[in-house]
Amino acid sequence: xxxxxxxxxxxxxxxxxxxxxxxxxxxxxxxxxxxxxxxxxxxxxxxxxxxxxxxxxxxxxxxxxxxxxxxxxxxxxxxxxxxxxxxxxxxxxxxxxxxxxxxxxxxxxxxxxxxxxxxxxxxxxxxxxxxxxxxxxxxxxxxxxxxxxxxxxxxxxxxxxxxxxxxxxxxxxxxxxxxxxxxxxxxxxxxxxxxxxxxxxxxxxxxxxxxxxxxxxxxxxxxxxxxxxxxxxxxxxxxxxxxxxxxxxxxxxxxxxxxxxxxxxxxxxxxxxxxxxxxxxxxxxxxxxxxxxxxxxxxxxxxxxxxxxxxxxxxxxxxxxxxxxxxxxxxxxxxxxxxxxxxxxxxxxxxxxxxxxxxxxxxxxxxxxxxxxxxxxxxxxxxxxxxxxxxxxxxxxxxxxxxxxxxxxxxxxxxxxxxxxxxxxxxxxx
Amino acid sequence: xxxxxxxxxxxxxxxxxxxxxxxxxxxxxxxxxxxxxxxxxxxxxxxxxxxxxxxxxxxxxxxxxxxxxxxxxxxxxxxxxxxxxxxxxxxxxxxxxxxxxxxxxxxxxxxxxxxxxxxxxxxxxxxxxxxxxxxxxxxxxxxxxxxxxx
Numbered sequence: 001x002x003x004x005x006x007x008x009x010x011x012x013x014x015x016x017x018x019x020x021x022x023x024x025x026x027x028x029x030x031x032x033x034x035x036x037x038x039x040x041x042x043x044x045x046x047x048x049x050x051x052x053x054x055x056x057x058x059x060x061x062x063x064x065x066x067x068x069x070x071x072x073x074x075x076x077x078x079x080x081x082x083x084x085x086x087x088x089x090x091x092x093x094x095x096x097x098x099x100x101x102x103x104x105x106x107x108x109x110x111x112x113x114x115x116x117x118x119x120x121x122x123x124x125x126x127x128x129x130x131x132x133x134x135x136x137x138x139x140x141x142x143x144x145x146x147x148x149x150x151x152x153x154x155x156x157x158x159x160x161x162x163x164x165x166x167x168x169x170x171x172x173x174x175x176x177x178x179x180x181x182x183x184x185x186x187x188x189x190x191x192x193x194x195x196x197x198x199x200x201x202x203x204x205x206x207x208x209x210x211x212x213x214x215x216x217x218x219x220x221x222x223x224x225x226x227x228x229x230x231x232x233x234x235x236x237x238x239x240x241x242x243x244x245x246x247x248x249x250x251x252x253x254x255x256x257x258x259x260x261x262x263x264x265x266x267x268x269x270x271x272x273x274x275x276x277x278x279x280x281x282x283x284x285x286x287x288x289x290x291x292x293x294x295x296x297x298x299x300x301x302x303x304x305x306x307x308x309x310x311x312x313x314x315x316x317x318x319x320x321x322x323x324x325x326x327x328x329x330x331x332x333x334x335x336x337x338x339x340x341x342x343x344x345x346x347x348x349x350x351x352x353x354x355x356x357x358x359x360x361x362x363x364x365x366x367x368x369x370x371x372x373x374x375x376x377x378x379x380x381x382x383x384x385x386x387x388x389x390x391x392x393x394x395x396x397x398x399x400x401x402x403x404x405x406x407x408x409x410x411x412x413x414x415x416x417x418x419x420x421x422x423x424x425x426x427x428x429x430x
Numbered sequence: 431x432x433x434x435x436x437x438x439x440x441x442x443x444x445x446x447x448x449x450x451x452x453x454x455x456x457x458x459x460x461x462x463x464x465x466x467x468x469x470x471x472x473x474x475x476x477x478x479x480x481x482x483x484x485x486x487x488x489x490x491x492x493x494x495x496x497x498x499x500x501x502x503x504x505x506x507x508x509x510x511x512x513x514x515x516x517x518x519x520x521x522x523x524x525x526x527x528x529x530x531x532x533x534x535x536x537x538x539x540x541x542x543x544x545x546x547x548x549x550x551x552x553x554x555x556x557x558x559x560x561x562x563x564x565x566x567x568x569x570x571x572x573x574x575x576x577x578x579x580x
Contacts, residue, residue, distance in 0.1 A: 033536045053502045063513040172505040172533025
């Protein structure tokens with residue numbers, strides 16, 4: 001029997017002794033062992049639903065599906081409904097050639113339907129709960145300040161910690177589900193006050209608001225998993241978390257989490273903990289990283305071009321990794337229309353896929369006027385995970401462009417800024 | 431010549447084996463997915479960005495590395511490798527174990543009854559001292575002996 005290092009309650013000890021059955025024992029033992037490795041002193045009660053990173057039924061993960069079966073047969077499910085990352089395919093809106101489709105359906109994600117049934121049985125909110133941006137208003141998995149979470153999707157973790165001031169570590173896949181099943185998370189790292197202190201001061205000294213995806217990339221590459229305290233950004237974003245500011249921080253955070261391993265950032269004068277505690281969040285021996293226009297350019301120029309033919313014409317453009325908010329979706333519609341008008345075109349020169357959460361998609365599609373406008377440009381709206389789509393070798397080797405630094409990092413997609421994307425897809429740029 | 435290093439025991443065990451060394455972060459998904467999907471009897475490193483382990487056998491070896499990196503599915507891939515009896519015999523970290531690998535070795539032990547002997551915090555000198563092909567022995571207390579041929 002496992003002897004925990006952390007202090008457990010009487011009830012937790014009893015569960016570890018098997019009082020609630022073998023599966024519940026194993027679930028709790030997994031969580032306790034995980035906490036012990038990272039020096040957790042105790043378990044904390046979760047007070048909000050979990051968010052899972054694993055949304056794809058890839059046969060390789062059969063042992064994970066076996067765990068799901070065991071949980072289901074033991075009658076275990078999460079106390080609160082949970083959300084999960086986006087689905088890996090959307091053949092209706094993201095077309096792909098038949099061979100690629102067969103690879104998706106017969107090989108890569110052959111267990112997708114079975115896995116989705118399992119997810120529903122262990123507590124998935126509903127059939128629409130597939131989005132990496134689960135914290136969007138329409139999706140509704142929105143923790144409050146101080147809530148104890150166990151999330152695994154890196155872009156969601158950094159948003160919840162930084163913008164919402166909830167508390168989650170960057171959990172390993174499946175461990176977050178087991179935390180949800182047990183209702184517990186080990187107290188260490190970003191769950192503790194000390195773990196939320198900044199080891200880096202970032203001084204933003206650019207002449208204008210830097211591209212969120214590039215600023216996040218620069219910060220992530222420099223601080224890796226440490227907490228940065230960002231100064232000078234509220235000069236551009238203001239001191240209130242408006243929809244535009246939240247969208248900016250969503251994309252900046254996702255880039256910092258994928259180009260590094262940032263789980264929490266503070267923005268001076270803007271994010272909740274920075275507004276309350278100010279520079280007392282900064283550790284005494286914190287280092288400083290100055291980001292000016294030259295540094296942003298240096299970061300941008302450091303990205304390797306992975307395309308076999310660097311001169312290839314883009315065949316597809318993904319916008320929305322992480323998923324777009326409703327605010328962003330309408331913003332891109334306006335920009336695409338303006339870009340087409342400026343270049344005297346009626347249809348986009350490169351197929352564009354705008355990706356968003358199913359709940360946001362439903363709201364947008366219900367606005368028939370906006371939907372008609374989008375369809376007129378030729379852009380498609382999808383709820384797919386572009387990253388999972390690009391994991392198919394038959395799709396991933398195509399010349400795909402994106403404004404997402406996360407997608408650039410994990411696939412062969414080529415990064416462009418938002419303005420450059422508009423220029424390319426609207427035919428106004430060479 | 432034998433050099434010894436002491437680390438922290440994550441999953442306990444006593445064994446001997448041959449080292450395969452990644453001096454950079456080991457991407458579990460990129461390194462192991464291809465041969466696991468192909469149901470190969472031995473998983474060989476398939477991460478083209480990691481020349482240290484590319485095309486080298488990982489199954490049944492003692493994997494020495496700083497930490498694992500990459501997708502948060504990495505832990506699940508490690509668990510899958512263990513369940514298929516294709517995992518490394520042991521994993522030795524020069525640094526603190528990362529959350530992805532920790533998840534993987536825990537899932538393998540608790541849910542699949544597979545022990546991937548794991549020791550972390552062995553230090554940078556350990557990773558400098560060990561080379562792929564070296565014979566290693568691991569003690570129950572987390573001591574690792576590197577047996578050099580010369």
